[in-house]
Amino acid sequence: MTLDLPTPDAPLKIGTRGSPLALAQANETRDRLATAFDLPDEAFTIVVIKTTGDRVLDRPLKEIGGKGLFTREIEEALLGGEIDIAVHSMKDMPVLQPGGLALDCYLPREDVRDAFICPAHTTIHDLPKGVVVGTSSLRRRAQLLTRRPDLQVVEFRGNLQTRLRKLDDGVAMATFLASAGLNRMKIDGVPATPIAPEDMLPAVAQGAIGVERREGDDRVATMLGAIHDIPTAQRLAAERAFLAELDGSCETPIAGLADLDGENLRLRGEILRPDGSETHSGEITGLIAEGPEMGASLARDLLARATPGFFDWRTA
Numbered sequence: 001m002t003l004d005l006p007t008p009d010a011p012l013k014i015g016t017r018g019s020p021l022a023l024a025q026a027n028e029t030r031d032r033l034a035t036a037f038d039l040p041d042e043a044f045t046i047v048v049i050k051t052t053g054d055r056v057l058d059r060p061l062k063e064i065g066g067k068g069l070f071t072r073e074i075e076e077a078l079l080g081g082e083i084d085i086a087v088h089s090m091k092d093m094p095v096l097q098p099g100g101l102a103l104d105c106y107l108p109r110e111d112v113r114d115a116f117i118c119p120a121h122t123t124i125h126d127l128p129k130g131v132v133v134g135t136s137s138l139r140r141r142a143q144l145l146t147r148r149p150d151l152q153v154v155e156f157r158g159n160l161q162t163r164l165r166k167l168d169d170g171v172a173m174a175t176f177l178a179s180a181g182l183n184r185m186k187i188d189g190v191p192a193t194p195i196a197p198e199d200m201l202p203a204v205a206q207g208a209i210g211v212e213r214r215e216g217d218d219r220v221a222t223m224l225g226a227i228h229d230i231p232t233a234q235r236l237a238a239e240r241a242f243l244a245e246l247d248g249s250c251e252t253p254i255a256g257l258a259d260l261d262g263e264n265l266r267l268r269g270e271i272l273r274p275d276g277s278e279t280h281s282g283e284i285t286g287l288i289a290e291g292p293e294m295g296a297s298l299a300r301d302l303l304a305r306a307t308p309g310f311f312d313w314r315t316a
């Protein structure tokens with residue numbers, strides 16, 4: 001069977017959000033496919049799609065709510081045939097995809113760590129008492145307040161460039177960003193200090209890019225198979241099973257990270273109250289193949305330790 005490869009006249013259409021980070025991820029996907037199949041860049045087109053999350057910038061993410069805030073419109077374009085593949089930050093992806101779509105191609109994972117962004121200090125412990133830190137992530141807010149309950153947290157929406165400008169303008173003294181985003185955009189001069197996972201456990205799937213396709217699109221499935229990274233898939237299988245058992249999404253204070261060591265996988269997980277007043281963390285190690293069961297089991301273990309009302313804020 002010969003693979004019907006895209007050409008400049010019939011290019012493969014790559015759907016993505018329009019932020020600089022999303023475009024860097026789409027370009028990386030294109031470059032990997034072009035290299036794998038020895039194709040020119042012109043055999044691909046990048047189609048930018050605006051999502052609800054991109055459109056609504058004046059409200060906190062948790063208020064807009066709903067799953068797939070950054071993905072729904074892109075998935076609709078995929079189902080409608082306007083694009084052939086969709087490139088996503090796996091951190092933003094719900095654990096289940098809509099019917100008719102498959103998300104089983106992952107690029108090699110970038111740095112998983114959060115970075116502390118602050119011109120004046122290198123760790124959260126050096127910040128003066130009571131100063132303002134900006135973040136729109138409930139997880140980072142809760143993890144910060146666990147360690148520094150004296151600090152003030154303000155909502156920080158917008159892409160990386162917008163957030164850095166807010167620091168310059170003095171809206172906050174520090175913020176957090178995923179190291180992966182900084183590395184992928186190759187921007188220099190950002191006052192960033194990576195934070196060890198022991199000090200701040202990252203979000204489930206942080207640093208991983210997933211490429212989604214239509215179910216049954218065998219041509220695209222074969223192409224994506226050539227750029228798929230199995231270790232990343234093994235780690236995400238455990239992390240996303242952990243998330244699924246907690247019924248969480250990107251905007252709940254949940255952290256999880258799997259690492260591989262030979263045949264073994266170690267999964268660390270953490271759940272928090274948004275104000276940092278209660279956290280439960282744990283870890284589990286086993287065979288890589290058992291990652292999904294380990295994820296579910298660690299989640300149940302943490303849930304069993306949560307005091308009554310731990311998750312009530314979600315429906316409040």
Ligand SMILES: NCc1[nH]cc(CCC(=O)O)c1CC(=O)O
Nearest residue numbers: 089091177178180181206207208
């Ligand atoms: N929720 C936004 C989002 N989704 C993925 C990344 C970073 C890149 C990644 O984790 O792969 C970011 C921004 C950030 O956390 O700084």
